[in-house]
Amino acid sequence: MLARRIVPCLDVKEGRVVKGIKFVDLKDAGDPVGLAEFYNKEGADELVFLDITASHEKRETMVEVARRTAREVFIPFTVGGGIGTIEEIRNILKAGADKISLNTAAVENTDLIREGARIFGSQCIVIAIDARWNEQMKDWEVYTHGGRKGTGISALTWASRVESFGAGEILLTSMDADGGRDGYDIPLTRAICEKVSIPVIASGGAGKMEDFAHVLTEGKADAALAASVFHYRHFSIREVKEYLKEQGVEVRL
Amino acid sequence: MIAIIDYGMGNVTSVRNAFAYLGFKTVLTHEPEVLNSCPALVLPGVGAFGSAAEVLQRKGLFDYLHARREKGSFLLGICLGLQLFFDRSEEDPAGRGLTYFPDKLKRFPPGLKVPHMGWNRVLAEPDPLFEGIPQGSHFYFAHSFYAPLLTAEDYLLARCRYGVDFAAAVKQGNAYGVQFHPEKSGEMGLRLLLNFGRMVENADYTGN
Numbered sequence: 001m002l003a004r005r006i007v008p009c010l011d012v013k014e015g016r017v018v019k020g021i022k023f024v025d026l027k028d029a030g031d032p033v034g035l036a037e038f039y040n041k042e043g044a045d046e047l048v049f050l051d052i053t054a055s056h057e058k059r060e061t062m063v064e065v066a067r068r069t070a071r072e073v074f075i076p077f078t079v080g081g082g083i084g085t086i087e088e089i090r091n092i093l094k095a096g097a098d099k100i101s102l103n104t105a106a107v108e109n110t111d112l113i114r115e116g117a118r119i120f121g122s123q124c125i126v127i128a129i130d131a132r133w134n135e136q137m138k139d140w141e142v143y144t145h146g147g148r149k150g151t152g153i154s155a156l157t158w159a160s161r162v163e164s165f166g167a168g169e170i171l172l173t174s175m176d177a178d179g180g181r182d183g184y185d186i187p188l189t190r191a192i193c194e195k196v197s198i199p200v201i202a203s204g205g206a207g208k209m210e211d212f213a214h215v216l217t218e219g220k221a222d223a224a225l226a227a228s229v230f231h232y233r234h235f236s237i238r239e240v241k242e243y244l245k246e247q248g249v250e251v252r253l
Numbered sequence: 254m255i256a257i258i259d260y261g262m263g264n265v266t267s268v269r270n271a272f273a274y275l276g277f278k279t280v281l282t283h284e285p286e287v288l289n290s291c292p293a294l295v296l297p298g299v300g301a302f303g304s305a306a307e308v309l310q311r312k313g314l315f316d317y318l319h320a321r322r323e324k325g326s327f328l329l330g331i332c333l334g335l336q337l338f339f340d341r342s343e344e345d346p347a348g349r350g351l352t353y354f355p356d357k358l359k360r361f362p363p364g365l366k367v368p369h370m371g372w373n374r375v376l377a378e379p380d381p382l383f384e385g386i387p388q389g390s391h392f393y394f395a396h397s398f399y400a401p402l403l404t405a406e407d408y409l410l411a412r413c414r415y416g417v418d419f420a421a422a423v424k425q426g427n428a429y430g431v432q433f434h435p436e437k438s439g440e441m442g443l444r445l446l447l448n449f450g451r452m453v454e455n456a457d458y459t460g461n
Contacts, residue, residue: 001374001414001415002415003371003373003374003391005372040439070266070267070270072274074267074270074436074437074438074439074442075393075438076393076395076437093264094264095266096266096270098264098267098395098437120263120299121263121299121300122397123368123370123395124299168368168395197364197365197366197367198367198368199366199368222366222371223371
């Protein structure tokens with residue numbers, strides 16, 4: 001049986017991990033490669049690096065992070081954040097990343113999904129969807145530009161479309177739940193998972209170990225992503241996976 | 254030296270990184286002279302069955318691989334590499350593979366999420382390739398077509414279940430194929446590549 005995946009996310013700015021990570025046992029808590037290795041040893045099933053580098057010129061640092069990670073850590077990892085061209089996709093994958101994730105650029109240019117899937121294969125192309133409930137639309141709306149810009153597009157419609165364009169996976173972030181540590185957005189996650197037949201990684205809202213179980217069972221997600229609960233050591237990845245196993249969820253331990 | 258066959262299909266960085274991490278030297282090439290100097294060949298690959306088979310044909314690698322297999326050289330097909338050991342695929346009905354196995358690759362049945370992406374349990378027959386790897390260990394998969402359990406059962410090395418039971422690893426002589434990505438399967442994947450590298454080292458290749 002296919003195991004449900006637990007995926008820590010690292011925010012990287014100009015080659016350094018940001019968002020105050022509280023590690024006493026790491027020589028350099030800002031080094032993405034060291035942290036990736038730490039999470040790998042702890043049982044992470046894959047990793048997501050989110051590049052939040054603002055300046056375009058410094059984006060080359062992320063390629064270097066991917067290159068160094070691929071030499072040391074032998075589990076799959078995804079690089080996302082600001083990728084907008086086939087050339088950028090190629091550079092990241094060539095450096096050793098397994099997948100790239102597209103967000104704003106995919107909405108603005110759907111050909112990028114199609115071309116990316118055709119050239120590199122669907123399994124490399126993850127579409128990141130940031131969604132928030134819109135009371136007027138009575139639907140979840142897709143946001144771009146790091147959650148700053150509403151698009152008026154229904155997240156459910158968008159999910160189906162990216163699947164038809166050849167996306168291999170969806171990384172779904174609930175903006176309503178994100179940062180609240182009150183649990184994942186189960187209705188949104190479940191609605192998307194029932195809509196598409198590609199894997200869905202749920203993101204946003206993890207606070208307790210129970211939250212992981214909920215999103216992977218009731219939410220029907222294939223994987224659960226979290227950042228702060230792992231970075232701040234609320235619990236370890238291994239603890240979550242042991243808990244999930246007790247709950248009857250198939251995990252890799 | 255382990256040759257990673259360079260035919261432009263997908264990412265080979267991670268395979269090379271994993272062997273390097275384990276202390277094995279690799280060379281990325283499709284030149285027969287270079288391939289001849291290597292006791293083992295790895296056929297990686299991500300992409301479509303038909304176009305991969307066509308590229309291999311065009312580069313003369315079909316005949317080359319047949320010859321090396323007959324000589325008993327070590328081969329390791331990874332993911333699409335394993336699939337190319339088969340005859341045909343539902344992915345590209347017109348394409349023909351290396352046909353070490355007469356079976357046809359199939360698409361996963363409807364109702365399953367495709368690609369089959371993530372970690373799944375592998376049940377292996379006793380073999381040096383799986384030495385030290387506990388039965389039922391998880392390996393990382395990312396594929397949309399699968400190799401059925403073989404007609405020639407003797408060649409089935411490992412199986413996996415995702416809606417259907419399928420071949421996770423096959424073996425014919427010294428030609429091995431694995432559907433999962435050992436280079437992305439953590440500790441167990443590295444162990445499998447170490448086992449492969451050691452088999453090659455112990456085999457005393459004298460060159461072609």
